[in-house]
Amino acid sequence: xxxxxxxxxxxxxxxxxxxxxxxxxxxxxxxxxxxxxxxxxxxxxxxxxxxxxxxxxxxxxxxxxxxxxxxxxxxxxxxxxxxxxxxxxxxxxxxxxxxxxxxxxxxxxxxxxxxxxxxxxxxxxxxxxxxxxxxxxxxxxxxxxxxxxxxxxxxxxxxxxxxxxxxxxxxxxxxxxxxxxxxxxxxxxxxxxxxxxxxxxxxxxxxxxxxxxxxxxxxxxxxxxxxxxxxxxxxxxxxxxxxxxxxxxxxxxxxxxxxxxxxxxxxxxxxxxxxxxxxxxxxxxxxxxxxxxxxxxxxxxxxxxxxxxxxxxxxxxxxxxxxxxxxxxxxxxxxxxxxxxxxxxxxxxxxxxxxxxxxxxxxxxxxxxxxxxxxxxxxxxxxxxxxxxxxxxxxxxxxxxxxxxxxxxxxxxxxxxxxxxxxx
Amino acid sequence: xxxxxxxxxxxxxxxxxxxxxxxxxxxxxxxxxxxxxxxxxxxxxxxxxxxxxxxxxxxxxxxxxxxxxxxxxxxxxxxxxxxxxxxxxxxxxxxxxxxxxxxxxxxxxx
Numbered sequence: 001x002x003x004x005x006x007x008x009x010x011x012x013x014x015x016x017x018x019x020x021x022x023x024x025x026x027x028x029x030x031x032x033x034x035x036x037x038x039x040x041x042x043x044x045x046x047x048x049x050x051x052x053x054x055x056x057x058x059x060x061x062x063x064x065x066x067x068x069x070x071x072x073x074x075x076x077x078x079x080x081x082x083x084x085x086x087x088x089x090x091x092x093x094x095x096x097x098x099x100x101x102x103x104x105x106x107x108x109x110x111x112x113x114x115x116x117x118x119x120x121x122x123x124x125x126x127x128x129x130x131x132x133x134x135x136x137x138x139x140x141x142x143x144x145x146x147x148x149x150x151x152x153x154x155x156x157x158x159x160x161x162x163x164x165x166x167x168x169x170x171x172x173x174x175x176x177x178x179x180x181x182x183x184x185x186x187x188x189x190x191x192x193x194x195x196x197x198x199x200x201x202x203x204x205x206x207x208x209x210x211x212x213x214x215x216x217x218x219x220x221x222x223x224x225x226x227x228x229x230x231x232x233x234x235x236x237x238x239x240x241x242x243x244x245x246x247x248x249x250x251x252x253x254x255x256x257x258x259x260x261x262x263x264x265x266x267x268x269x270x271x272x273x274x275x276x277x278x279x280x281x282x283x284x285x286x287x288x289x290x291x292x293x294x295x296x297x298x299x300x301x302x303x304x305x306x307x308x309x310x311x312x313x314x315x316x317x318x319x320x321x322x323x324x325x326x327x328x329x330x331x332x333x334x335x336x337x338x339x340x341x342x343x344x345x346x347x348x349x350x351x352x353x354x355x356x357x358x359x360x361x362x363x364x365x366x367x368x369x370x371x372x373x374x375x376x377x378x379x380x381x382x383x384x385x386x387x388x389x390x391x392x393x394x395x396x397x398x399x400x401x402x403x404x405x406x407x408x409x410x411x412x413x414x415x416x417x418x419x420x421x422x423x424x
Numbered sequence: 425x426x427x428x429x430x431x432x433x434x435x436x437x438x439x440x441x442x443x444x445x446x447x448x449x450x451x452x453x454x455x456x457x458x459x460x461x462x463x464x465x466x467x468x469x470x471x472x473x474x475x476x477x478x479x480x481x482x483x484x485x486x487x488x489x490x491x492x493x494x495x496x497x498x499x500x501x502x503x504x505x506x507x508x509x510x511x512x513x514x515x516x517x518x519x520x521x522x523x524x525x526x527x528x529x530x531x532x533x534x
Contacts, residue, residue, distance in 0.1 A: 123508055170529055173507035181509075 018058055021067045023220055026051050026139025029071055031111035033079075040118065040174055041164040042082065044136045050074035051139050112137075113176045113228050120189040121172045128163035129192050130199075131156050137224075138217055148214045149199060186229065190238050190294060193221045197242050215249075218242055236285035237295030243278035244301040247271040263310040275305040293328040296321055315345030332361035336368060348378040366395035426515055427526040430498035432469040434522060447519035455503060455514065464501035498523065502530070 026047050033043035050071045064070040119133040134140045134148070142160065146153040166172065177185040200215030222239040229235055251265040282298040300321045307313035322338035335358055343351030352375045355368070362368035373388035435443070448466075455461035473489040489496060505511050508527065515525040 123512070171507045171511075173509050177509070
């Protein structure tokens with residue numbers, strides 16, 4: 001971003017305003033332009049150009065009074081430039097001038113949904129879905145996406161070009177899926193949002209100050225999906241889950257950047273207002289009577305977030321929720337997390353039996369050995385505990401992680417650890 | 425184009441019953457009835473293949489497929505549908521689940 005404050009405000013707040021304006025407007029504009037032009041790749045390019053131009057001009061010239069109009073005008077100019085080089089220029093130009101997209105268009109909801117479902121189409125690779133969604137739906141620039149994923153701009157640009165080519169050449173439709181397929185396809189969309197969140201969540205360690213906050217983008221995306229599909233409880237569940245994680249964001253690391261276990265976190269520093277709101281959100285979602293993995297994970301997170309302390313946590317409730325979660329995602333990692341709740345709610349001996357059953361599936365997973373070590377220690381089996389700890393340490397060292405706490409108590413850091421649920 | 429990929433070896437080890445040809449015939453029949461089927465067939469195994477390649481502009485025959493692989497194209501169906509989603513829906517109903525179905529758009533001829 002260029003230096004130079006707009007209208008006397010600081011660079012940081014200009015950036016914040018830009019972020020929210022671009023998110024609000026760019027995706028909407030892309031969505032409308034695709035409908036209008038019938039050309040996904042072109043519409044996406046035009047808006048991207050306009051966004052890049054906005055990020056150059058706005059910090060210098062100040063925010064335009066009507067940012068959408070500014071973006072639209074810029075996109076339109078680029079479209080005209082593009083069509084000048086094409087034969088059908090005049091007839092398309094007439095179309096664009098007569099029927100310019102406007103944000104209050106009645107089709108806005110459908111437009112945006114179409115865009116989201118196309119970007120998250122299962123025929124695209126997962127990496128492509130993430131990059132394309134961030135760019136087309138949120139309006140991130142290629143550079144910002146690269147910053148979020150700690151990769152090169154070239155890599156992201158290639159991913160996006162390839163994805164757009166596949167959309168056009170493979171005939172990926174630009175539409176909201178048939179109601180029969182909506183749940184299945186929505187799960188794909190939510191998975192993309194979840195993965196974006198995961199990137200942001202995991203990135204906090206060793207993050208550089210100018211790294212894009214993908215967790216914030218993920219929350220915004222989740223809110224958008226909830227807004228567009230208010231009757232889909234899983235979307236609300238995911239939004240609640242993200243908010244519950246973020247409510248205790250600041251307490252996950254100490255001043256030196258080391259992981260602080262859930263057990264040891266300063267609960268007075270959690271955002272209790274946000275926790276209450278998010279808990280309400282997931283409760284409302286559950287009333288629809290269509291539970292799913294995100295609603296259940298959010299419920300588990302809410303149980304933790306509402307507990308006054310680790311000891312006063314309602315482990316029985318959490319255990320029941322894990323039983324439900326296992327019906328949706330019967331993975332070894334969920335079983336491991338359930339075993340941790342079992343050790344607190346029932347006892348370490350019972351938990352150890354469960355954990356030992358997971359050996360073949362999880363023997364290469366450091367948290368499996370760390371959990372075993374903890375349980376064995378609580379049972380007074382010190383030598384075995386030490387062995388398990390060593391095993392965990394070896395596996396962790398291979399992953400380049402050095403903080404001892406991460407391994408010593410997975411329940412602490414990982415009842416909330418999105419990467420470990422393996423949803424989807 | 426739906427390319428039906430299979431392991432010849434595994435497929436040939438199955439009895440006709442196990443291959444469930446009636447289900448496959450039904451599948452093609454239903455597509456034909458819907459008017460989306462443009463053609464399709466099962467192919468003999470890749471061991472029956474003969475490949476023509478050109479060296480210095482001269483055609484050279486080789487005994488065997490153009491690429492040696494465990495899985496080969498065992499058949500194909502050509503369908504005419506609106507978009508990829510429609511093709512995916514059809515591909516998902518292919519009855520021989522030991523196969524893989526690769527969906528490839530056909531290049532349109534103007």
